[in-house]
Amino acid sequence: MTKSYADLMREVRAQIRELSPGEVERLRQASPGIVLIDCRETDEWEQGFIPGAIHLPRGYIELNVEAMVPDRSQPVVVYCAQGIRSAFAARTLQEMGYADVASMSGGFQQWKSMGLPWLMPAYLSHEQKLRYSRHLLVPEVGAEGQAKLLASKVLFIGAGGLGSPGMLYLAAAGVGTIGIVDFDVVDLSNLQRQVIHTTDRVGEKKVESARLTINALNPDITVIGHEEMLTAANVERIIAGYDVVVDGTDTFETRYILNDAAVAANIPVVHASVFRFEGQLTVFQPYQGPCYRCLYPTPPPPELAPGCSVAGVLGVVPGIMGMLQANETLKLLLGIGDTLAGRLLLFDALDGSFTELRLRRDPNCPVCSDAAVEARKAGRPLPAATVGEDAPFILGGSLGGQA
Amino acid sequence: MSVVRIPPVLRASAGGNKQVEVPGATVGEVLAALVERFPGLRQQLLTEEGELNRFVNVYLNDQDVRYLQERATPVGERDTLIILPAMAGG
Numbered sequence: 153m154t155k156s157y158a159d160l161m162r163e164v165r166a167q168i169r170e171l172s173p174g175e176v177e178r179l180r181q182a183s184p185g186i187v188l189i190d191c192r193e194t195d196e197w198e199q200g201f202i203p204g205a206i207h208l209p210r211g212y213i214e215l216n217v218e219a220m221v222p223d224r225s226q227p228v229v230v231y232c233a234q235g236i237r238s239a240f241a242a243r244t245l246q247e248m249g250y251a252d253v254a255s256m257s258g259g260f261q262q263w264k265s266m267g268l269p270w271l272m273p274a275y276l277s278h279e280q281k282l283r284y285s286r287h288l289l290v291p292e293v294g295a296e297g298q299a300k301l302l303a304s305k306v307l308f309i310g311a312g313g314l315g316s317p318g319m320l321y322l323a324a325a326g327v328g329t330i331g332i333v334d335f336d337v338v339d340l341s342n343l344q345r346q347v348i349h350t351t352d353r354v355g356e357k358k359v360e361s362a363r364l365t366i367n368a369l370n371p372d373i374t375v376i377g378h379e380e381m382l383t384a385a386n387v388e389r390i391i392a393g394y395d396v397v398v399d400g401t402d403t404f405e406t407r408y409i410l411n412d413a414a415v416a417a418n419i420p421v422v423h424a425s426v427f428r429f430e431g432q433l434t435v436f437q438p439y440q441g442p443c444y445r446c447l448y449p450t451p452p453p454p455e456l457a458p459g460c461s462v463a464g465v466l467g468v469v470p471g472i473m474g475m476l477q478a479n480e481t482l483k484l485l486l487g488i489g490d491t492l493a494g495r496l497l498l499f500d501a502l503d504g505s506f507t508e509l510r511l512r513r514d515p516n517c518p519v520c521s522d523a524a525v526e527a528r529k530a531g532r533p534l535p536a537a538t539v540g541e542d543a544p545f546i547l548g549g550s551l552g553g554q555a
Numbered sequence: 556m557s558v559v560r561i562p563p564v565l566r567a568s569a570g571g572n573k574q575v576e577v578p579g580a581t582v583g584e585v586l587a588a589l590v591e592r593f594p595g596l597r598q599q600l601l602t603e604e605g606e607l608n609r610f611v612n613v614y615l616n617d618q619d620v621r622y623l624q625e626r627a628t629p630v631g632e633r634d635t636l637i638i639l640p641a642m643a644g645g
Binding site: 511 | 563564610612
């Protein structure tokens with residue numbers, strides 16, 4: 153028997169549930185777990201979509217829906233432009249065993265005309281779509297995430313053993329602005345681990361060497377060089393405007409200076425340090441987890457904390473820790489996963505083992521405690537241990553504020 | 556006997572050991588036994604009054620003993636103490 157479009161549509165309507173745009177919006181607000189599927193074609197999606205919707209064109213629904221919505225008991229609302237294609241799509245989903253499916257009557261056109269919220273997809277050029285295609289395929293990144301990365305600014309303190317691999321991968325990932333603080337020049341002894349530099353750049357400024365490598369890998373990236381030593385006098389100016397700071401320095405003085413300024417500016421710091429075969433890694437997320445001073449209130453004496461130039465280091469150790477810093481940075485920028493805030497990860501290259509320790513905020517921390525915040529607001533910051541320039545590791549002032 | 560993990564910077568003062576088994580019913584007792592066996596560790600771990608130096612963190616399994624009962628924290632037979640000084644290298 154021949155069926156007309158009208159016959160088919162009548163049949164489908166009788167078999168599915170339809171919700172008006174107003175009902176869908178109420179549902180969307182009330183239950184964040186609801187899945188919205190936009191089953192229109194790509195050129196329609198690019199003209200705007202409902203926030204949070206998954207784009208799954210009608211022709212690909214059967215093929216891809218199980219991967220995108222693995223839980224068949226999850227409530228699903230399908231929409232198209234006017235509510236016709238989504239009605240057919242809803243019936244297909246029911247046939248596939250999805251238990252709670254509805255089609256939005258009136259479609260995106262009515263949604264928009266009612267003044268309900270909608271978004272334009274992030275714009276990526278044709279070349280960017282190719283370059284970042286493996287990111288775009290990952291639902292947790294996608295075009296929105298990629299656009300976020302392109303608009304992000306990450307500051308590396310040091311273009312050394314930790315910074316080198318992190319910069320390379322964040323540049324490859326399309327982190328749009330990479331700042332680098334380093335006043336040093338490339339030395340032959342750096343090249344055993346500082347893979348962003350090359351043999352023919354020995355003697356050149358590290359910032360310039362890093363810029364060449366980064367832009368050769370990805371010309372999208374803006375590199376901002378800060379050819380100066382990070383000091384208490386310039387730190388606030390240098391870190392301003394960055395979304396994340398990656399700490400790859402090799403002195404305690406710099407680490408404390410950075411910590412205090414980053415807490416005050418509420419910028420997360422991805423911290424790592426290395427010694428021979430071992431590394432430590434954590435994220436200092438101001439006011440949500442501990443800061444560097446909560447972990448190490450005072451610096452150790454120099455004999456207890458030699459740097460790489462004294463103690464040596466297996467080249468891959470800063471490489472591995474620097475890559476883990478890049479991973480934490482991407483999670484912070486994208487707002488996905490669980491960062492290492494409040495956890496310290498220890499890596500032992502000889503054992504091939506990772507150990508995780510719990511970190512806590514020090515309620516008496518001279519930098520990140522409530523009392524410290526109040527004191528800063530009042531213009532009288534609490535005194536904290538300092539590392540003197542001429543006499544390293546001598547404590548200046550008192551540990552006032554500490555119980 | 557509980558296991559104490561010695562950080563790389565302190566291994567030279569601990570006979571080159573990466574970890575040692577030390578008796579003691581509390582964190583304080585374990586550390587006292589440790590520095591008795593390896594006197595070179597005393598100055599690096601403890602103040603003259605026998606308190607833990609502020610630049611050294613000690614974890615009982617994964618918890619900072621400063622947020623447990625410090626030196627009075629009980630230590631079981633199968634527990635691991637991790638000594639963790641700050642590292643600067645980058």
